[in-house]
Amino acid sequence: MDDIAVLIPCYNESKTIEKVITDFKNALPDAVIYVYDNNSSDGTDEIARKAGAVVRYEHMQGKGNVIRRMFREIDARCYIMTDGDDTYPAEYAPSMVKKVLERNVDMVVGDRLSSTYFTENKRPFHNFGNSLVRGSINVLFKNDIKDIMTGYRAFSYEFVKTFPVLSKGFEIETEMSIHAVDKNMFIENEIIEYRDRPDGSVSKLNTYSDGFKVLMTIAKLYRTYKPLGFFGIVSLVLAALSVGFFIPIFVDYARTGVVEKIPTLIACGFTMIAALQSVFSGLILHTMLQKNRQDFEKYLNEVNDKKREKLSK
Incomplete structure (x- = not known):
């Protein structure tokens, strides 16, 4: 070495x-x-x-x-x-x-x-x-x-x-x-x-x-x-889009009692579901990342052991 x-x-x-x-x-x-x-x-x-x-x-x-x-x-x-x-x-x-x-x-x-x-x-x-x-x-x-x-x-x-x-x-x-x-x-x-x-x-x-x-x-x-931060941002964007398109539908429904834009309402629902899925994906990946960091510390100890072996030769 x-x-x-x-x-x-x-x-x-x-x-x-x-x-x-x-x-x-x-x-x-x-x-x-x-x-x-x-x-x-x-x-x-x-x-x-x-x-x-x-x-x-x-x-x-x-x-x-x-x-x-x-x-x-x-x-x-x-x-x-x-x-x-x-x-x-x-x-x-x-x-x-x-x-x-x-x-x-x-x-x-x-x-x-x-x-x-x-x-x-x-x-x-x-x-x-x-x-x-x-x-x-x-x-x-x-x-x-x-x-x-x-x-x-x-x-x-x-x-x-x-x-x-x-x-x-x-x-x-x-x-x-x-x-x-x-x-x-x-x-x-x-x-x-x-x-x-x-x-x-x-x-x-x-x-x-x-x-x-x-x-x-x-x-x-x-x-x-940073999966929680990344997928949190994705979730916020999707949720904002869903709410943004839903508000006019809700206003029309409150005024007339009729939902005229059914396809848009369905799209808003699926978009909000995607936002929730994004949050939970971030949480799962964040937990996996924490485990990965624990494993890295163990691997780092193994590398230190190999270094000491090489220095002793």
């Missing part, structure tokens, strides 16, 4: 990968640096190998797929995840590692949004999207993570080995944040300086399609992790 592992997922980062590896070697001389190449066509893997990194491959396209492979294959007491585009300064890594190893933090979030991100990033919709995602998750999940979508993080062994990676692409950071909050893991923010990509380095993010995927991921994860 490594003490510190630096994880760098890469797709066509030949312009910057050598500098990133060199910077992290200088900042964390005892760390093992892993570069996972995701079907690059510009020689990123060869440059990384010559720079002294351990190079491995993930052929399923997408950052989420790369992170899944990394988390499965690498054992370490502390993990640093960064990008290969030289936007995250390596000098913050020792402080992030210290929080994991000495304070038992499960996830350290490299917080760009509290420092230079909005001035360095030249894409205004990215700025708006980051603020929207941060605000949405902090309200829906009641947490204080300062930067939800940052790719610069430090993790404990326990987080890495218990995190179920479901996302295939750039939604992975959002999924990490929500998982840590839901499982009551120890989270801290580390304010970092962000710098925009150097000339010649091109972002792989699509502002609109990837932004839509992130928002859909938030909705799906809210349904999964």
